[in-house]
Amino acid sequence: MNIVVTVKQVPDTWAEKKLDAADKTVDRVSVDNVMNEMDEYGVEEALKIKEAHGGEVTVVTMGPAKAVETIRKALSMGADKAVHLTDDALHGSDALQTSAALAKVIASLSPDLVITASEASDARGGVMGALLAERLGLPQLTQARKVTVDPGAGKVAIERLADNGYSLVEASLPAVVGVVEKINQPRYPSFKGIMAAKKKPLTTLSAGDAGLDAGSVGLAAAASTVLDANPAPPRQSGTIVKDEGDGGTKIAGFLAAQKLI
Amino acid sequence: MAEVLVLVEHADGEPKKVTGELLTLARELGEPAAVFTGAPGTYAKAKAYLAEYGAAKVYVVESDDVAEYVGAPIAEVLAKLVGDAAPTAVLVAATADSREIAARTAAKTDSGLIWDAVAVTGDLVATQGVFGGSTIVQSKVTKGTPVIVVRPNSTAPVAAPGSPAEVTVDIAISDVAKSAKIVDRVAEAKSGRPDLTEAQVVVSGGRGLGAAEHFALVEKLADTLGAAVGASRAATDAGWYPHQNQVGQTGKTVSPQLYIAVGISGAIQHRAGMQTSKTIVAINKDPEAPIFEFADYGLVGDLFNVVPQLTDEIEKRKG
Ligand SMILES: Cc1cc2nc3c(=O)[nH]c(=O)nc-3n(C[C@H](O)[C@H](O)[C@H](O)COP(=O)(O)OP(=O)(O)OC[C@H]3O[C@@H](n4cnc5c(N)ncnc54)[C@H](O)[C@@H]3O)c2cc1C
Ligand SMILES: Nc1ncnc2c1ncn2[C@@H]1O[C@H](COP(=O)(O)O)[C@@H](O)[C@H]1O
Numbered sequence: 001m002n003i004v005v006t007v008k009q010v011p012d013t014w015a016e017k018k019l020d021a022a023d024k025t026v027d028r029v030s031v032d033n034v035m036n037e038m039d040e041y042g043v044e045e046a047l048k049i050k051e052a053h054g055g056e057v058t059v060v061t062m063g064p065a066k067a068v069e070t071i072r073k074a075l076s077m078g079a080d081k082a083v084h085l086t087d088d089a090l091h092g093s094d095a096l097q098t099s100a101a102l103a104k105v106i107a108s109l110s111p112d113l114v115i116t117a118s119e120a121s122d123a124r125g126g127v128m129g130a131l132l133a134e135r136l137g138l139p140q141l142t143q144a145r146k147v148t149v150d151p152g153a154g155k156v157a158i159e160r161l162a163d164n165g166y167s168l169v170e171a172s173l174p175a176v177v178g179v180v181e182k183i184n185q186p187r188y189p190s191f192k193g194i195m196a197a198k199k200k201p202l203t204t205l206s207a208g209d210a211g212l213d214a215g216s217v218g219l220a221a222a223a224s225t226v227l228d229a230n231p232a233p234p235r236q237s238g239t240i241v242k243d244e245g246d247g248g249t250k251i252a253g254f255l256a257a258q259k260l261i
Numbered sequence: 262m263a264e265v266l267v268l269v270e271h272a273d274g275e276p277k278k279v280t281g282e283l284l285t286l287a288r289e290l291g292e293p294a295a296v297f298t299g300a301p302g303t304y305a306k307a308k309a310y311l312a313e314y315g316a317a318k319v320y321v322v323e324s325d326d327v328a329e330y331v332g333a334p335i336a337e338v339l340a341k342l343v344g345d346a347a348p349t350a351v352l353v354a355a356t357a358d359s360r361e362i363a364a365r366t367a368a369k370t371d372s373g374l375i376w377d378a379v380a381v382t383g384d385l386v387a388t389q390g391v392f393g394g395s396t397i398v399q400s401k402v403t404k405g406t407p408v409i410v411v412r413p414n415s416t417a418p419v420a421a422p423g424s425p426a427e428v429t430v431d432i433a434i435s436d437v438a439k440s441a442k443i444v445d446r447v448a449e450a451k452s453g454r455p456d457l458t459e460a461q462v463v464v465s466g467g468r469g470l471g472a473a474e475h476f477a478l479v480e481k482l483a484d485t486l487g488a489a490v491g492a493s494r495a496a497t498d499a500g501w502y503p504h505q506n507q508v509g510q511t512g513k514t515v516s517p518q519l520y521i522a523v524g525i526s527g528a529i530q531h532r533a534g535m536q537t538s539k540t541i542v543a544i545n546k547d548p549e550a551p552i553f554e555f556a557d558y559g560l561v562g563d564l565f566n567v568v569p570q571l572t573d574e575i576e577k578r579k580g
Contacts, residue, residue, distance in 0.1 A: 013529060013530065014529060017392040017396075018396070019391075095374065096367060096368055096374060118511075123391070124510070124533075125364075125376055126357070126360055127361060127364035127374070130361035130362075130364045133441075134333070134336070134364070134365040137437050138440070139331075139440035140333060140441050142332075142361060143357055145504070160331065161357065161505065162446065163356075163456070164448050164449065165447045165448040165503075166446075166447050166449065167443045168444050168446075169331055169442065169443050169444065170442050170444050171441045175440075175441070180511065222403070223367070223371075223373030223404035224373035224400055224401065224402045224404075224407075225401055225403050226400045227386065227399045227401055228399040229391075229397070229398045230396070230398075231395065232395055232397050235536060237555060237556060238557035238558050239557070239559065240548070240559040241558075241559070241560055241561070242548075242560075242561045242562065243562025243566065246570075247560045247566065247567040247570065248566070248567045248570025248573070248574050249570060249571075251558065251567070251574075252574035252575055252578060254542070254558045255519070260462075260518065261486070261579075
C-alpha cells in the first residue's frame with residue numbers, strides 16, 4: 001500500500017489565535033505551532049494500515065518553512081518519507097487553492113490511499129478530504145470512525161459518522177479517507193523514532209517545482225477575502241452562586257427571569 | 262431578480278428547520294430557489310414546507326444516484342444549476358454532509374467558499390465567528406458564484422407562503438461521482454429529542470456524571486425543557502453517550518438560546534462548540550472550573566443534588 005497522509009501545522013490549541021493585522025490571514029508567526037491534533041489520528045491510521053498490509057507512508061504538507069517541525073513529528077511517529085510544499089507565493093491560499101496544490105503533489109505520488117483528518121483546528125474548514133477527492137477524481141470516504149482496507153480486492157470500506165448513527169460506505173482503491181478522532185489512539189514518537197526521523201527522506205518543493213501556476217496561488221488569487229476582523233465582545237462571566245441546598249431552585253429563578261422557562 | 266439556491270436539508274424528505282432558516286435568508290438576497298435532492302418518493306414530504314417558507318421555485322432531483330453515494334452527486338446537481346441558472350449565491354447548511362458538498366460545488370464552479378457564516382447581508386458580505394467564536398470576521402467571495410455555508414440557528418425561520426414552480430432537473434450523475442457507495446445506514450442514537458444543532462435548548466453532560474446511567478438525570482432535565490442532549494468528549498469517549506451527541510471542536514457546534522453544562526469543566530475544545538450559545542448555565546462542584554469564566558449563570562455545587570431539584574422546579578413552574 002502506497003499511503004499518503006496530509007498533515008498541517010496550526011497554532012497551538014491553547015494559544016490565543018489571531019489574524020495578522022495587515023493581511024488578515026491566520027497569524028502563524030507570533031504563536032507556538034503544533035501539528036494539528038486531528039492529524040495525529042490520520043498519521044496513526046496510516047501507520048496501522050501499513051503495519052497490517054505493508055507498504056510505505058508519505059507525509060505531505062503545505063505550509064511555511066517551519067511546518068517542517070510537523071513533518072518531523074509525523075516521521076518520528078513512523079512515517080517513511082515526506083514532501084513539503086513551501087513557497088512564500090503560497091501564503092494566504094484559501095482551502096480551494098490549497099486543495100488544488102495538494103492534489104497536484106499527491107497525484108505525482110500515485111497513492112493507493114490518501115488519508116486526511118476531518119478538520120484542522122485553525123480555520124476549522126472540515127473540507128479538505130472532500131476537496132481532495134473532488135480534485136483527484138477519487139472516492140470520498142470522509143467522516144470515518146473506522147477504516148477497513150482490503151488491498152487484495154482493491155477495496156476500502158468505512159463507517160461514516162451520520163446524525164443518528166453511521167453509514168457503511170464502500171469504494172475501490174485508490175480513495176481519499178478522512179478520519180475523525182474516534183478512530184484510534186495516536187502513538188507518541190519514541191526516542192528511537194525521533195532519532196530516525198532526522199535521516200528520513202524529505203523533499204522540499206516550491207510552487208514552481210510542483211507545477212503550480214504562479215498566478216493561481218496565494219492571497220492575491222484567493223476566491224474569497226476577509227474585509228474586516230475584530231475580537232468578539234468578550235464573554236463576561238456572569239453570576240456565580242454556591243449551592244446551599246437551593247441551587248436547582250436558584251437556577252430555575254434565573255431561567256424564569258431571563259424568560260427561558 | 263436573480264435566484265439564490267438553497268440546498269434543502271432533510272431526513273427522508275422531512276425538511277429540517279435550518280431549511281426554513283436558509284429560505285428566510287435567501288429571500289433577503291434574491292429569489293429563493295430550493296434544491297431538493299433525495300431518494301425517489303421523498304420530495305412529496307418536503308413540498309408543503311418549501312412552499313410555506315417562500316421558495317419561489319423548487320428544483321427537484323429524486324433518484325437513488327443522489328441518495329446512495331457520498332457527497333459528489335449532489336455537488337454535481339448544484340454545479341449544473343449554478344451553470345444553468347446563474348444564481349447570486351448558493352446557501353448550504355453547516356452540517357457535516359452539506360459543508361463537504363458545498364466545498365465540492367465551489368471547486369467545480371471555480372467559485373469562492375465561505376463556511377460557518379452566521380449572517381449574510383444583501384451585498385453578500387458574510388459574518389463568521391472564527392477561532393471558536395473569539396474573532397468576528399466579515400468576508401466576501403471574490404470569484405465565481407458565492408457558495409456560503411450557514412450555521413443552523415443563525416436566522417429565525419419566517420414563513421412566507423407561496424406556490425413554487427417545480428422544475429425537474431434533468432441530470433445524469435457521472436460515474437466518478439458514484440464511487441463512494443453507501444451500502445448501509447445504521448441508527449444508534451436514541452431520538453425523539455430535537456436535533457442537537459437545531460435545538461433552542463441544549464443540556465450537556467460531562468465526566469462529572471460519573472457513569473452512563475447518570476445521563477438519565479441530564480435526559481430528564483432536557484425533556485422538561487424540550488431540549489436536545491449533548492455530551493463532552495470525556496463522556497462520549499467513556500461510552501456513556503453516543504458520539505453523535507458530542508459538542509465541541511471535534512463534535513457538533515451548537516448555538517442555542519440556552520446551553521446548560523452539567524459536570525463539564527469547559528476545556529477549550531468543548532468551548533469551541535458552544536460558546537456562541539445565547540445564555541450559558543453551568544453546574545459544577547469545582548469553583549475553579551474554567552466553564553465559570555464564560556457562563557452567564559454558574560452554580561457551584563453537586564450536580565446530583567442540583568439537577569433533580571432544577572428538574573422538579575421547572576416542572577412545578579410549568580404547572
Ligand atoms: C483533538 C482534541 C479534540 C477534542 N474535541 C473535544 C470536543 O469536541 N468536545 C469536548 O467536549 N472535548 C473535546 N476534547 C477534550 C477536551 O480537551 C476535554 O478533555 C473534555 O472536554 C473534558 O470533558 P469534561 O469537561 O466532561 O471532563 P473534565 O474536564 O474531567 O470535567 C469534569 C467536570 O465535572 C465536575 N464534576 C465532577 N463531579 C461532579 C459533581 N458530582 N457535581 C458537579 N460537578 C462535578 C468536575 O469539577 C469537572 O470540572 C478534545 C481534545 C482533543 C485533544
Ligand atoms: N496546508 C495543508 N497542508 C497539508 N494538509 C492540509 C493543509 N490544510 C489542510 N490539510 C489537511 O486537511 C485536513 C482538514 O483541514 P481543513 O479542511 O482545513 O479543516 C487537515 O487536518 C489536514 O490533514
